[in-house]
Amino acid sequence: MPFLIVDQLSKKYPNDNTNALKGISFSMLKGEIVAVVGPSGCGKSTLLNLIEYLDLPTSGKILVNGKPVGDYGPAHTFRSKMVGFVFQYHHMVSGMTLAENVAAPLIAQGVGKLERRRRALEHLENVGLGHRAHFLPNLVSGGERQRAAVARALITSPSIILADEPTGNLDSSAGEAVFKLMLAQSRLNGSTVIIATHNLAIAAMADRIIQMRDGELISPV
């Protein structure tokens, strides 16, 4: 049975004549890793935003484990319990240390301070950043920030991990290292992963590739 079902998903932004997504449908099994490839502006980020419940579709629906995402409660509850997100530009909160950034999703879940700290350090160790835990993001390299972002996405052991160009801001070797790390950690968790990327070499490491163009899915590569 599919774990994630995207059914006839469309998105049209106000003040924009074109449809960002045009009736996209696909499904994924639990633990499957899918790469979504396509040129800039083809709708990859919009698709990920809708799956994360950051935005609402114009039409269509998303089912997770057989339930529409709206049935999991308010959007923030769904995001904090079900999804981990890795952004293109690592997106760290500059006033928080790496450990605090990694622990941020646990604050949303109401986890106590000591437990948050313990788990954040554990996840930072897993991505090789235990020694940088108390550094502010501006004091570490781009690759380290992106590894911390991976730790943040995984800290709640989410069922779904969404990564929007997670290596786009890194050089190829650092990007590949971050990607491999993310895949390894996700496989350990058994998470379902969707990665939006331009990079075909990186996409090739996924279980399946979906290609998009102009808001539509075209045949798998």
Next chain:
Amino acid sequence: MIFIRNILRHKLRSIMTILGAAVGIAIYVAVVAITNNLEKETKQVIDDYNADITVQGKGAPSPLHSRIKSEDIDALKAMLGNQVDPLVVGALRENWNSYVMLLGVPLSLLPRFGLLEGSAPLPGGRDVMIGTILAQELGLKAGGSIPLGGGSAIVTGIYSMGNRLVDGGVVADIAEAQRLLGKEGQINIALVRIRNKGEVKNLIRDINRRFPRLNALPTADFVGNIRLFRTIGTFTKSVAIICFFGSCLVVTNTLLMALSERTREVGILMAVGWRPWLVIRMLLAESVTLCLCGAVAGNGMAILILKFLNNSKAVGFGWIPVTISPATFLGSLGVTILLALIALIWPATIVYKLSPVEALRHE
């Protein structure tokens, strides 16, 4: 502490915000301290006489403005016996200070002033006693002379009543006070002591009925009914409200700027599952911290303002308190918390309306 780090991100802006809040709080605290002190010390002066009834001219906004004619005092004495003590009170404008409080009391009351040195003035003379604060300010001792009313008076004694208002002033025999203030044949208020306390209510009614130009009140209610204090109280509240909203604008502006700079970060936090309240709680911590720093700085500034006013020749000695009461300080902290909450309303509304996707796209 994330909120401390956020505040320290823009040190200069945070300092300016704290100073902005501090100025508002300083003015509020100083004005409240002066008003409360004036009322408290006036009440203490009246209470020190142990009077049961206080009589002043009808419609007078304060004892300073009250006028009672000698014939009314004589008639009051005839009605009540020797239980009536007239008092003259006024302010003298001198070169060395433009607001010297002068109290004229009957000779019988002079011994009530706690003499520290020297003696009370003799009846019919032009001598005076001065309070310790005034003596200290002018460097005077008993036997010295003080310029008063265009001439000079011998200081026969120095007293202390433990009341800054009285200890910063001059006390003279009632006739001499009337002469210095140009109030010959007039007094300001009369204090009445009654042996049988049960008669107070009836006597007040009788006095008010027989003397339509006078207004008799139970002494306990007298200070609360001084119209001038009520006017000052209204003025104080108006100043406090203006300062409050001025400070509110400063803090709101800072929070809006901080929010604008950190919109994308707010989007990140929402994307990892933070509900708007968690973001607002972070802003609240910043707002409260900034305002509490402003309150502490403001109270410090208020003490400096009070000390400055105290040393100013334009203000009479002893009128201004030099400390802030715990109640005023705690009140200012309460006002500060309210300030932090109100300053947060606008930024909080923005956070509640913020779309995470839009926030993440924010440059």
